[in-house]
Amino acid sequence: MKKVTKVLLVLAVLFFYSPVLAEEVPPVTVTPDPVTIHLTITNGANSAYDNDITVTACNSDNGATTEVKVTAYCAILQSGVESDWNWDWAPGAFLNSLADIAGYTSQDSTGGDVYHYWSWSLNGGYADVGLNQHNLEANDLISLSFVDPIEETPEVTPGEDENTEEQHSSSSGSRSSKKEEKAIFNLEKAFEFIISQQKEKGSFGEDLYTDWTALALATTQNYTKETIKLVKHFGELKISGTVLTDYERHAMALMALGLNPYNTNGENYIEKIISSFDGKQFGDVNEDNDDIFALIVLTNAGYTVEDKMIADDISFVLGRQRENGSWDESVDMTGAGIQALANFSPTPGVGESLDKAKKFLKQSQKKNGGWDENTSSTAWAIQGLNALGEELEDWKMDGNTPLDYLTTIQDVDGGIKNENLENRIWQTAYVISALSGKTWNQIMQNFEKVESLTVTEQPKQIAIKPKIIKPKPKNLVNQNTATAINSLAPESEPKTEESGWFSKLIYKIFSIF
16 A cells, blocks of 8 residues: 555656656757868959958858858858848858849840859869858868859941941940950969869879879979978879889979989889880880870980980880871870970971971861860960960960960869869869970979989880889988978078078988988
8 A cells, every 4th residue: 555655646746747847958059169261252353352261150041940050151251241142942042142243144145044143162163052051171162253154245247337336335235345355364273273172291182183283383483381291292102103104294293393203212213214115115115105205204304315215215206106297196195295306306307297296286276276175185285385485375266275265164263174173183283384384394303314224125015114223211312302392492592501491400300200
């Protein structure tokens, strides 16, 4: 009976106090930490914002919940740039206007709709969510740009009155026949895109992308910090090439940054190239790209036409040129071949070869000003023209120059348009190098020839089997890296004993490993 009484007593307590027990406990709201990013807002050539900004959490769903997040939407609000939003397409927020510029729809000459609107990209790639839906991460690059397609304007036919422009303007009040000024490729934005893709340890992804980006960075002195990070990365890297061109490309990257290709991290990349020579040519006897790049590299490594292997390889490359002036029916390889042979222009046969190659490029140029509707082909062709001393303004098709074509394929964040981010990196790097006005040889630094290998004629080896090289003392390897880093200091600073502290410091840092 006592047990029954106790049970009833407990039930009674639960009954009377159940409202208290059932009362919901308020959820614990955790406010995310602030995040520092870089935000750019541009309208054509005008910049409304281009700064780092530390973004704090805000409500990003128009008050539909009490949740706060650190989003790209918050970044725009906190930038101080005036903005207006449409929430009809929730959960995404549509940006009506920014910096007092609103989107609108117009019609083209055929009556079709032309959309003018704000677009945004994330870290150089296409953004597929609303600005209020992307949770920011440290060092994100958020870029907004107003998409403002240029409307077609009436063409002035021969014999039309000289005041046609005024007549068109006054008759419509909204459209003029005055031609819009052509956009120009923004080299500074291209560099900004490249820099935004650098990894924490200095690379730009796989060796292929990092090597080509090294040549692009070597064309400027504006990104010393990023270049030093890349030099350190190369100072610790040993590539495992599968074909000869892997070593040739990496040697070009090293030489562009001032790293000795004869000795970087204990590797002798020049010897890897030399060891593939069979008495007539380098690498695969069925290919000529490895021979073209061998000439490019060895020219800056102290080799001249007086070296028999160079003279023999020039003959091989000349023999591989097609009747139409190309190499391999390829614009890319023709541009590279011109660069390689231009270093030996006094050599018999080279001048005629360059003339034929130039004619091939002229015949292959497209009406848009580029080659093969392709970034790399256009960039390599331009560097061939650089080697010939040509001016891009003189290379027009239907009024378009190669620069005009490249301008049409530059995205709002400065990179080349492509759905694949890795492709965007090396394609943008190609263009930067080409628009520097220099050839690859002019971008690379020169190094004295090191007689480390005696080459004798031997059966052709398709697979590259570099000879084993004894590692150099570690402090010498690191000294090479330190020298390259020290060379990045501004040239205006005299290298006195007092200013040599940086070189000594770098040397000490690297020597302890």
